[in-house]
Amino acid sequence: MPQQKAVIIGAGIAGIATAIRLAVKGYAVNVYEANGYPGGKLSEFEQSGYRFDAGPSLFTMPQYVDELFALAGKNPANYFTYQKLDVVCKYFYEDGTRLSAYADTKQFAEEIETQTGEPATAVIKHLANSRDIYSITNHVFLERSLHRLKTYLRWDTIRSIFRFPQIDPFRTMHKANASGFKDKRVVQFFDRYATYNGSNPYQAPATLNVIPHLEHHFGAYFPDGGMYSITKSLVKLAEELGVKFYYNYKVDEIVVINGKAKGIRAKGENVLADVVVSNMDIWFTYNRLLSKHPQLHPKKTLNQERSSSALIFYWGIKKQFPLLDLHNIFFSADYKAEFKHIWQQQDIYHDPTVYLNISSKLKPDDAPDGCENWFVMINVPANNGQDWERLITDARTNIIAKLSRLLGEDLPPLIVNESILDPRSIESRTSSYKGSIYGTSSNNQFAAFLRHANQSSKVEGLYFCGGSVHPGGGIPLCLLSAKIVSGVIN
Structure with missing residues (x-):
């Protein structure tokens, strides 16, 4: 044959x-x-x-x-x-709060309690719930086709169907998190996981609270190269x-x-x-x-509905920042307003949440001696014909002002080179319709x-x-x- x-x-x-x-x-x-x-x-x-x-x-x-x-x-x-990361990510809030998201669950929960006053037990409970959602959904929703009859005839699928209410599909992610935590900073922390698949925590189902389990149980890693x-x-x-x-x-x-x-x-x-x-x-x-x-x-x-897209600035920085780690998040002061701008108004909020990745922290040859390579990203709407030149210019100004303020450093003189990736170039380079990174959104239960x-x-x-x-x-x-x-x- x-x-x-x-x-x-x-x-x-x-x-x-x-x-x-x-x-x-x-x-x-x-x-x-x-x-x-x-x-x-x-x-x-x-x-x-x-x-x-x-x-x-x-x-x-x-x-x-x-x-x-x-x-x-x-x-x-x-x-x-x-290599496995001991600290998954560092978080910076506008009120001056700083969090280190330790990979170790107990250490992470204690960090949350120390920095915010939210009881460590609430964090442990939330992560246990995340684990339960994973155990129910993993073999059914992630590892098999949902479009073949034999998937539903398996005993583990039948067990998962009986446990369906436990995956919390009928509340939004934000409502679930707001009911589990009293501190708004902790709610915002866990709401952020909706962005891992380009969705809106104020619309997406609480089933997405499965995502923290992937970080705090399986861990986050950095490939050596x-x-x-x-x-x-x-x-x-x-x-x-x-x-x-x-x-x-x-x-x-x-x-x-x-x-x-x-x-x-x-x-x-x-x-x-x-x-x-x-x-x-x-x-x-x-x-x-x-x-x-x-x-x-x-x-x-x-x-x-398409998922959100991204606006990324790749900056060569002629300085090193010991305060920063491989992964860093600088939160918006008003998360709800930020997502309203992305999803309802189809533009960019003036105070966006900024993600900063610096691979030279663990791979020093990614930048010259004494320097760092900054991957600076914000979530933005998919491309629907917006005036991206204006949006990019305004976002760049707002991002630089935000990072300069929170890091106590005037950034513009430190940026020695720059490249930009926006929804239009994401679409043209990767054939991602409208520049959406994750295909369709998960804003539906x-x-x-x-x-x-x-x-x-x-x-x-x-x-x-x-x-x-x-x-x-x-x-x-x-x-x-x-x-x-x-x-x-x-």
Whole structure:
């Protein structure tokens, strides 16, 4: 029997992981990537002696990366190493409060009590609830397709269904947190986790309170070569398994004949395959690659609310700040107003919450001696035609003023170089519709069920992976989407 062929559209992290899994299953796998590099959002660049991880900067659930090497019979440590963080993130509030989010649960709860007066027992209780939500949802919502009958016939799924009220789907995340904590700073701290999948804590279901468990149980990590080493190590593994990557190779069409995916069309030629997997955003998959087949388009899914996007400033800073850590958050004084601007007004609040990542804290050669590489990000709305030049200019001014005030330092003279990534460039570089980072938002209590499936119900041999489909965005979920796809392909 001839070897079966698989074509993967897009070399994002999910596309690479799918390629590895299918190669292990015996497929001949070709990956076609429009950019000249792999990784999608998980890429890197350099400017004037400073190296930056361009996209995701928080690394959790490393077991899903290690699993790919083990699956291929390789020792993960020979390809990819990482270190666990003792402090996940440092937090700065406008009232002067500072928190260190220790990885150790007991130490973290005591830190909360010391800095805010919120009882440590309340924090422990909240994290226990987070653990329970994870135990109910993990094997059902994250590791399996929600669109196959046999998922619901499993005993662990049935048990999870009986425990459904425990995942708290009918309250918003904010209401749940406000009922569990008295201190507004602690409520704001736990509300922030909604932004991990581009959602609004004042709308998203309290089920998202599962996210703290990922940090405070499994921990947060830093890859020894920076975040892009995840991409590089997995590409190396894939190539060793025989996967072929074609860069600067834009796919124009998924070829569908008589209800079956037969391959792709790119650069004027047809590439035949038994299986086609799209790692492209689901909106562009249908509207670009399946434009000849409008009857296949899931219009309700494609019209769902998009997740938030990001505005990122990459700054080379000619000074070091001992006060700062790898991950740092500078909170807005009015969180509700900030989210109202993002979601209702579709613009940027004058006092945004600022995330600051400095990989040179743990990888010193990412910046010149005595300097730091600052990845400065705020959450912003998806691109709906706003005046981004004005928004970027105003946001830059407000961010610099905020950081200068809270750090007691005049920042402008310290910024020696700058690059900017906004929703428009996120869309153009990564084919993320409207620049939304996580596909559709999770501002609906049924969002987990409304995400696009990993397998087409209308086209035989067509599959989907990545952050715009089930189970969602972010590195761990993208890797799980690859696992699900591999599981449903024979």
